[in-house]
Each structure stands twice: as structure tokens, then as C-alpha cells.
Amino acid sequence: MDHLVSDMTISEEEARQTNIAFTQPAQPSVSRIVHYCFTQHGDLIHRPAVVVRVWNRGTEQEMVQLVVFMDGTNDGPEFASCIAWRTSVHYSEEPQHHTWHWPFGCEQ
Numbered sequence: 001m002d003h004l005v006s007d008m009t010i011s012e013e014e015a016r017q018t019n020i021a022f023t024q025p026a027q028p029s030v031s032r033i034v035h036y037c038f039t040q041h042g043d044l045i046h047r048p049a050v051v052v053r054v055w056n057r058g059t060e061q062e063m064v065q066l067v068v069f070m071d072g073t074n075d076g077p078e079f080a081s082c083i084a085w086r087t088s089v090h091y092s093e094e095p096q097h098h099t100w101h102w103p104f105g106c107e108q
């Protein structure tokens with residue numbers, strides 16, 4: 001089953017030894033930590049986020065709901081709580097506004 005294969009996890013050390021790229025995406029699922037991207041004042045910002053729901057799993061319309069950990073008021077006065085809810089977020093390997101990607105290999 002493709003799902004079982006793509007959902008396998010290995011340690012970082014195993015990945016180094018076997019030269020498996022960390023950019024291999026697993027399926028998004030509830031509780032996984034990802035990066036959420038958004039543009040602000042012309043800059044592309046990456047913030048950690050937890051997947052709280054997956055929509056349309058395994059289809060081209062797959063999206064996730066995220067609880068995003070913001071950099072407090074450094075990201076704007078509306079983020080004093082450090083928490084933001086972002087909905088219907090699509091995956092994009094190339095970071096762009098209102099998308100998510102795996103943190104592995106991301107330099108941010």
C-alpha cells in the first residue's frame with residue numbers, strides 16, 4: 001500500500017547513512033509539525049505549525065488546517081497570543097504565500 005510506504009519514518013542518522021533526502025514528503029496527518037508560509041511586507045515568512053485537520057486526503061485538492069505559532073507581536077499586533085488559525089492550506093514544495101511544507105531541509 002502506498003500509504004504505508006510513504007508514512008514510514010526513519011531517524012535522521014539513518015537518513016544520513018542511507019543518503020535518503022529528508023525532503024521526501026510523508027502524508028500530512030493530525031499532530032505533525034510543518035512550516036506555514038506567508039508574505040508580509042514583501043518578505044516570505046516561515047512559521048512552525050501543527051496540522052489539526054486534513055481535507056480531501058490523497059487527492060489534488062488535499063488541504064490542511066493549521067494552528068500556526070507566530071513570533072508574537074513581531075509578526076503584527078494581532079499575534080500577541082502567538083497563535084493563528086490558518087485554513088484550507090495547500091502543500092507546496094516551493095515556499096509561497098499561504099502554503100505549507102515539511103521543515104526538513106528548509107533553511108528558515
Ligand SMILES: [Zn+2]
Nearest residue numbers: 035046106108
Ligand atoms: Zn520553511
